[in-house]
Amino acid sequence: MASYLNYVTSNYSLSLLSIPAYHVLALLPHFYSFHLGTQGDSSKWRNANSRGQTHAKEIQTRLSPAQYNRFERARAAHANAMENLPLFVAAVLASKFVAIAKGESVGESLGTDALAVRLLLARAVYTAMYLFVKDDRVAGLRTLVWLYGVQQCWKSIIGAAWALAH
Numbered sequence: 692m693a694s695y696l697n698y699v700t701s702n703y704s705l706s707l708l709s710i711p712a713y714h715v716l717a718l719l720p721h722f723y724s725f726h727l728g729t730q731g732d733s734s735k736w737r738n739a740n741s742r743g744q745t746h747a748k749e750i751q752t753r754l755s756p757a758q759y760n761r762f763e764r765a766r767a768a769h770a771n772a773m774e775n776l777p778l779f780v781a782a783v784l785a786s787k788f789v790a791i792a793k794g795e796s797v798g799e800s801l802g803t804d805a806l807a808v809r810l811l812l813a814r815a816v817y818t819a820m821y822l823f824v825k826d827d828r829v830a831g832l833r834t835l836v837w838l839y840g841v842q843q844c845w846k847s848i849i850g851a852a853w854a855l856a857h
Contacts, residue, residue: 706783709807713779716814717772720822724765727758761822768821772814775840779814782844783807785851792855806847813840 728750729735735753737746751759786803813836820833 704787704803706787706803706807709783709811710780712811713772713776713814716811716818717769717776720765720768720772720818723822724762724769727754727762727765730754760825764821768818771821771837772818775814778841778844779810782810782847785848789851789854806843810840810843813837813843 725733725736730753735749737743737749740746750762754762783803783806786806790803817833817836817840820830820836824830824833
């Protein structure tokens with residue numbers, strides 16, 4: 692296992708691979724909402740207008756209030772992840788640009804890789820909290836996790852802007 696990780700870290704840019712990893716993480720709540728909304732029967736999904744209010748009302752009639760609440764949270768978690776994808780990509784690429792400008796090789800850009808790991812972990816925690824936390828008082832912690840991720844992205848972009856100018 693250690694030799695495989697060594698191979699991957701020395702031959703691939705983990706930070707760039709974090710971009711499709713983020714996208715997969717963003718899609719998980721979408722697939723979960725699909726499963727909840729169809730109750731396992733994909734023929735119940737109205738793909739022609741799957742985001743429309745009529746479709747949402749159909750789903751609401753099939754689900755219990757608790758199930759529909761979970762469905763809505765899954766859709767919201769997916770939407771939030773997709774809304775934040777451009778910021779994540781910009782932060783990772785900005786950090787990578789600085790590493791390249793400094794002449795770092797793939798295996799040397801640990802700062803960029805660490806940023807990507809921090810952002811992916813924050814997104815995973817945020818998504819889990821969105822899906823499973825129902826208490827408004829505890830849900831406030833989700834906002835703090837989101838703010839941490841956004842702060843890390845901004846810090847990366849602003850830091851890259853400064854580093855590339857000097």
